[in-house]
Amino acid sequence: MNEQLQLLKPKIEEVFAYLHSHPEVSWKEVETTGYLKEFLEREGFEVSLFDGITGLSVTLGQGSPVIGLRTDIDALWQEVNGVYQANHSCGHDGHMTMAIGVLLLARERGLPANGTLKVIFQPAEEKGKGALAVLKTGIMDDIDYLFGVHVRAADELDDGYSAASLRHSAAKMVAGSISGIEAHGARPHQGKNAIEVGASLVQALQSIHCNPMVSHTAKMTMFQAGGDSANIIPGTAKFSLDLRAQQNDVMEELYVHVQRVIKAVAMQYGVDISYEVMSEMVAAEVNAEAEQLMAEAIAKTVGEEKTVRTIITPGGEDFHFYAVHRPNIKSTMLGLGCNLTPGLHHPQMTFNKESLLTGMAILMNAVELAFQSK
CATH class of the missing domain: 3.40.630.10 (Zn peptidases)
Known part of the structure; x- marks a missing residue:
């Protein structure tokens, strides 16, 4: 040859x-x-x-x-x-x-x-x-x-x-948005701060645990909120999540946990968090x-x-x-x-x-x- x-x-x-x-x-x-x-x-x-x-x-x-x-x-x-x-x-x-x-x-x-x-x-x-x-x-x-x-x-x-x-590995790219309430920086009790919601979401993702013998991660890779005015509490935000797992069954379990986390954070703050899978790969x-x-x-x-x-x-x-x-x-x-x-x-x-x-x-x-x- x-x-x-x-x-x-x-x-x-x-x-x-x-x-x-x-x-x-x-x-x-x-x-x-x-x-x-x-x-x-x-x-x-x-x-x-x-x-x-x-x-x-x-x-x-x-x-x-x-x-x-x-x-x-x-x-x-x-x-x-x-x-x-x-x-x-x-x-x-x-x-x-x-x-x-x-x-x-x-x-x-x-x-x-x-x-x-x-x-x-x-x-x-x-x-x-x-x-x-x-x-x-x-x-x-x-x-x-x-x-x-x-x-x-x-x-x-x-x-x-x-x-x-x-x-x-398997991968899922998730795009989401947070719908809170905008307010004056001096009156935070009147608003629902989308940045605080996003921070809680980041922290909650760290509480997810699947089989430790199979590598997997769930992390926020993009977050956009607020404008040029520092005295306005932003009510809306956009975010992206990157999910990875070495096996398809672990990815399924991981995504169920991510959905649970999103629902729990939304309930905690009384806001709406919508999301969808933009693209995915199987393992x-x-x-x-x-x-x-x-x-x-x-x-x-x-x-x-x-x-x-x-x-x-x-x-x-x-x-x-x-x-x-x-x-x-x-x-x-x-x-x-x-x-x-x-x-x-x-x-x-x-x-x-x-x-x-x-x-x-x-x-x-x-x-x-x-x-x-x-």
């Missing part, structure tokens, strides 16, 4: 250079989708666009088994050198490049000889909604094994090493068979000494919605060590581009092993 990789390297570098320099945010990946479609069709692949959303898929072969490879295609919106813009600081440009590389390698290797390979280019991962939208298309319904990939920060995984699974449901296949693929590519079984990470990833909503899918996500610094989502994030070829090879080997296992 090394010879095939080297022959493909110029094309892979060209693809990455374009995708990296043309980032688009969630649900607006129009030019990205267009570029992927044009490139893949020029290479002779039949492309299927999703109905009503950005993104696309490519299917090779027919029949069973059905092996899937999913990549995300959106970028982040963030400040880069003083200017707010779309920016590929999460590595999705690299993920797309590796997925294209697998298609090119599969064609060179005559895969699949029997069965079906589906490569899905999914929108809006950063919003936590893309996987759910793709599930509605039905493209995942017949998949047996599903593989994903994510570049990893240098402080989590050394360059050249790879992990057979990423165990992301990883890693399949042991898929993880084993990925471990074998890594060992085959870079050696057992550079194979890591799993990485537990507090970050979220909407890839895991597929296994949770389609329990028949055996899934795992490759963690690719690539000297990524300073860190994921940092505006100046960079990584070793040579690792893209390694990632392609690992994913190709995983796909081959999955076909052989059936």
Whole structure:
């Protein structure tokens, strides 16, 4: 495969250079989708666009088994050198490049000889909604094994090493508002101070206790109240909560406790606190068979000494919605060590581009092993 990789390297570098320099945010990946479609069709692949959303898929072969490879295609919106813009600081440009590389390698290797390979280019991962939208298309319904990939920060995984699974945590982003009573600063008894309510809410969140063997947190991440006048007691406020748990059942328990806390604080002050879940991610449901296949693929590519079984990470990833909503899918996500610094989502994030070829090879080997296992 090394010879095939080297022959493909110029094309892979060209693809990455374009995708990296043309980032688009969630649900607006129009030019990205267009570029992927044009490139893949020029290479002779039949492309299927999703109905009503950005993104696309490519299917090779027919029949069973059905092996899937999913990549995300959106970028982040963030400040880069003083200017707010779309920016590929999460590595999705690299993920797309590796997925294209697998298609090119599969064609060179005559895969699949029997069965079906589906490569899905999914929108809006950063919003936590893309996987759910793709599930509605039905493209995942017949998949047996599903593989994903994510570049990893240098402080989590050394360059050249790879992990057979990423165990992301569950997350909920909650937005709320407090409706109290505004009053003159000299007459606090006539008002219901939204800041005091918020302070009590912060303190009450610290009283939540779930299973201490499973990491979990609930904290306030945004609070806005009051104006320029220091002598006015603010009656209204807006806030955000960030909830994390390493397991889905603990997240369910944590959210019940958070709801109880909000209700208790509202009753204590006699105010209304409204809230809703703005976005959420489920925790990883890693399949042991898929993880084993990925471990074998890594060992085959870079050696057992550079194979890591799993990485537990507090970050979220909407890839895991597929296994949770389609329990028949055996899934795992490759963690690719690539000297990524300073860190994921940092505006100046960079990584070793040579690792893209390694990632392609690992994913190709995983796909081959999955076909052989059936």
